Amino acid sequence: MEEIDTPQEAAVRRVPESRTSGKTWYPHTLMSDLVLYSAHDGIAVLTVQNPPVNALSPGVPEGILDGLAKAAQDDSIGAVVLIGGGRSFIAGADIKEFGKITSGEKKRGVGLAPLLAALEDSPKPVFAAIHGQAFGGGLEVAMACAYRVAVAAANVGQPEVKLGIIPGAGGTQRLPRLVGVAKAVEMCQFGNPVRVPAAAQLGLIDQVIEGDLLQGALAFARSVAAKPVLRVRDRNGKLGTPEVHAAVFAAARAEASKKQRSLQAPLAAIQAVEAAVALPFDQGIEEEARLFEDCLFSSQSKALIHVFFGERTVAKIPDVPKDTAVYAIRSAAIIGAGTMGGGIAMNYANAGIPVLLKETSQAALDKGMATIRKNYAASVAKGRFPQETMDRRMALITPTLAYDGFENAGIIVEAVFEGMALKKEIFATLDGIAKSDCILASNTSTLSIDEIASATRRPQMVVGHHFFSPANVMRLLEIVRGKATSKEVIATSMGLAKTLGKVGVLVGNCRGFVGNRMFGPYRREAQFLVEEGADIEAVDRAMYDFGMAMGPLQVGDLAGLDVGWRIRQEFKHLEIPGVRKPLLEDRLCEMGRYGQKTSAGWYAYDENRKPKRDPLVEELIATVRREAGITPRAIGADEIRDRLLFALVNEGARILEEGMALRSVDIDIIYINGYGFPAHRGGPMFHADATGLGAVYARVAEFHRQHGALWTPAPLLQQLACDGRTFAEFPYQEKANA
Numbered sequence: 001m002e003e004i005d006t007p008q009e010a011a012v013r014r015v016p017e018s019r020t021s022g023k024t025w026y027p028h029t030l031m032s033d034l035v036l037y038s039a040h041d042g043i044a045v046l047t048v049q050n051p052p053v054n055a056l057s058p059g060v061p062e063g064i065l066d067g068l069a070k071a072a073q074d075d076s077i078g079a080v081v082l083i084g085g086g087r088s089f090i091a092g093a094d095i096k097e098f099g100k101i102t103s104g105e106k107k108r109g110v111g112l113a114p115l116l117a118a119l120e121d122s123p124k125p126v127f128a129a130i131h132g133q134a135f136g137g138g139l140e141v142a143m144a145c146a147y148r149v150a151v152a153a154a155n156v157g158q159p160e161v162k163l164g165i166i167p168g169a170g171g172t173q174r175l176p177r178l179v180g181v182a183k184a185v186e187m188c189q190f191g192n193p194v195r196v197p198a199a200a201q202l203g204l205i206d207q208v209i210e211g212d213l214l215q216g217a218l219a220f221a222r223s224v225a226a227k228p229v230l231r232v233r234d235r236n237g238k239l240g241t242p243e244v245h246a247a248v249f250a251a252a253r254a255e256a257s258k259k260q261r262s263l264q265a266p267l268a269a270i271q272a273v274e275a276a277v278a279l280p281f282d283q284g285i286e287e288e289a290r291l292f293e294d295c296l297f298s299s300q301s302k303a304l305i306h307v308f309f310g311e312r313t314v315a316k317i318p319d320v321p322k323d324t325a326v327y328a329i330r331s332a333a334i335i336g337a338g339t340m341g342g343g344i345a346m347n348y349a350n351a352g353i354p355v356l357l358k359e360t361s362q363a364a365l366d367k368g369m370a371t372i373r374k375n376y377a378a379s380v381a382k383g384r385f386p387q388e389t390m391d392r393r394m395a396l397i398t399p400t401l402a403y404d405g406f407e408n409a410g411i412i413v414e415a416v417f418e419g420m421a422l423k424k425e426i427f428a429t430l431d432g433i434a435k436s437d438c439i440l441a442s443n444t445s446t447l448s449i450d451e452i453a454s455a456t457r458r459p460q461m462v463v464g465h466h467f468f469s470p471a472n473v474m475r476l477l478e479i480v481r482g483k484a485t486s487k488e489v490i491a492t493s494m495g496l497a498k499t500l501g502k503v504g505v506l507v508g509n510c511r512g513f514v515g516n517r518m519f520g521p522y523r524r525e526a527q528f529l530v531e532e533g534a535d536i537e538a539v540d541r542a543m544y545d546f547g548m549a550m551g552p553l554q555v556g557d558l559a560g561l562d563v564g565w566r567i568r569q570e571f572k573h574l575e576i577p578g579v580r581k582p583l584l585e586d587r588l589c590e591m592g593r594y595g596q597k598t599s600a601g602w603y604a605y606d607e608n609r610k611p612k613r614d615p616l617v618e619e620l621i622a623t624v625r626r627e628a629g630i631t632p633r634a635i636g637a638d639e640i641r642d643r644l645l646f647a648l649v650n651e652g653a654r655i656l657e658e659g660m661a662l663r664s665v666d667i668d669i670i671y672i673n674g675y676g677f678p679a680h681r682g683g684p685m686f687h688a689d690a691t692g693l694g695a696v697y698a699r700v701a702e703f704h705r706q707h708g709a710l711w712t713p714a715p716l717l718q719q720l721a722c723d724g725r726t727f728a729e730f731p732y733q734e735k736a737n738a
């Protein structure tokens with residue numbers, strides 16, 4: 001940062017009122033674009049101005065350092081307040097910089113050590129004044145200050161593990177000194193934010209400020225500035241010994257092995273906090289740096305950073321700019337109170353939006369409402385929220401057998417079973433009832449939105465809102481763009497997804513859209529593998545070991561095998577004669593084995609839904625193999641994994657080429673949030689890119705030779721493999737469904 005302080009060059013300007021401040025700020029001398037300096041009756045205020053979240057991008061640490069130096073030299077200054085301009089204190093290191101380090105473009109290390117030392121050793125005590133977030137490097141900066149004050153609504157945390165890394169600027173060493181070892185382990189291992197009132201109780205925040213943050217911080221600074229300060233690094237009172245905390249570390253590792261299966265960063269975070277207990281501060285910092293670097297260069301971190309930016313990228317739709325007008329959705333109505341409809345109603349109620357829930361019979365309606373009540377009660381029992389929250393949410397859901405009230409709804413979501421005729425009939429009815437600016441959404445998982453929209457005189461208002469089961473839990477919402485869907489409906493849908501706590505991903509209108517279209521070949525191959533000789537459990541195990549939440553056959557049992565069976569019947573006319581068809585699931589359904597809902601599918605289920613092998617299924621498999629003339633062979637985990645993953649990828653490549661997904665990362669985000677794909681593998685397309693498309697193509701070509709037409713390599717895969725390129729480089733499709 002360059003200091004500009006000649007009168008001609010000094011830019012003096014007013015900082016816009018921050019969200020936390022009702023008052024006008026003092027004039028600031030602009031020290032750099034990124035950090036402003038101003039003096040307030042003997043206290044220097046350094047304001048970080050790096051929107052949107054004040055990440056510690058290049059120039060920010062330097063700007064703070066310059067400000068500290070200026071304050072140190074000014075005898076009229078007795079203390080320094082460090083505050084964030086705009087909506088946040090500091091949300092951490094600039095994540096975009098990490099790729100530059102791993103690619104060798106930038107030198108290794110976090111590079112914050114000089115700043116932390118200057119804060120900690122400043123002759124004038126530094127007060128961190130926190131609003132919004134103090135995350136990652138932001139919290140680490142705050143912990144190097146003499147004091148931390150914050151507004152009650154702010155959050156603090158060390159979320160680095162979510163990016164596959166650990167705190168790299170002393171967080172694992174200073175945090176246990178402030179909050180104690182057990183809490184520090186938890187915060188670094190799981191990365192969840194802590195609200196300021198709780199953080200104050202833990203000793204992380206010295207004063208909770210009511211009212212204007214800056215004024216409160218200045219007042220607090222004046223009241224304590226003269227007192228001696230013990231640097232956080234020197235506060236060893238809460239550290240204890242390795243022996244005292246052995247059980248804490250052991251329990252954390254045990255929890256990691258259950259809840260953070262295969263993840264490297266949580267274990268590294270635990271180890272780093274352990275180093276804080278076992279080693280003197282400076283050695284602890286060295287150990288943290290070593291572990292940080294191991295994590296940063298890991299494939300898991302690259303994948304998780306891809307996911308972080310991916311979740312934000314999917315919100316960007318090239319032809320639907322940010323300022324597109326949106327409809328205000330103040331109430332909703334849902335048709336169908338089955339598993340999906342009920343779950344969708346819960347989403348609206350959770351977001352505080354009143355919702356009508358319609359069924360055709362009292363019995364179905366009662367059953368749907370009972371399920372909702374049961375789900376909420378289970379959450380209350382687990383302590384997720386209090387009874388009052390449940391009561392408030394239940395009160396927002398109004399069961400009904402009639403269309404009364406639908407005329408006022410801002411959105412109507414149809415969630416009946418997958419049948420085109422029924423859906424068209426419903427949309428034609430809605431067309432006559434809904435107000436003109438009501439969004440008409442279908443929760444179809446496979447059917448054409450254009451055909452559904454053709455039943456109305458307002459196809460521009462029709463869109464797909466494809467929720468994933470259980471709809472109150474899964475984060476994904478596929479937003480299906482029909483050829484007439486208006487940009488305003490798309491923009492509203494994307495915003496609504498956020499309101500409902502979902503990740504909305506825009507997809508084109510093709511059979512199965514993106515997620516299920518890819519899932520078809522994936523689950524098809526799972527069945528083929530069993531037909532060819534693989535053991536059911538081996539198929540599920542291979543994918544579980546890869547990191548999937550569940551294997552493909554268990555997923556079938558969970559979702560209901562009858563769903564696919566019905567869809568196959570609906571699309572029977574599209575079957576191509578002579579092309580191999582999976583045989584087993586239709587046969588299971590014919591036996592009444594629909595999966596968990598009938599306590600029998602691929603597996604048999606006990607009352608706790610625990611799967612176990614079932615001799616009846618073994619018998620069925622043997623029969624089907626015999627009938628099809630298949631001699632079973634031994635199939636290893638590698639083949640299982642490649643067949644399943646590359647079936648996803650090959651279809652994903654077609655989807656990308658057709659523009660049904662905007663970018664390869666959209667597919668990744670769909671798979672991670674809707675299908676239990678492990679985030680630390682970055683999604684199927686990222687995983688393929690990381691494997692190398694040459695190798696992926698070679699394997700697909702091999703399967704093509706062995707298994708025929710279903711494995712025809714996608715032209716885009718072939719092309720990119722030949723060019724030595726990746727899916728991520730594939731140009732933006734301007735049309736999702738032009």
Ligand code: T1G
Nearest residue numbers: 053055091092093094095096135136137159167168169312
């Ligand atoms: N670096 C770079 N860009 C960031 C960023 C960051 N830390 N945080 C957010 N952005 C971008 C984001 O991509 C988006 O860009 C815009 O800011 C708004 O974000 C040394 C190793 C702070 C709670 O992990 O959790 O510190 O899409 O849409 O919903 O130990 O952003 O507009 O172009 O998410 O209001 C640790 C990550 C870093 C915090 C705000 N810190 N960020 O949520 O807005 S590692 C984090 C968040 C570290 C030290 C280390 C959230 C938020 P665009 P947004 P939001």
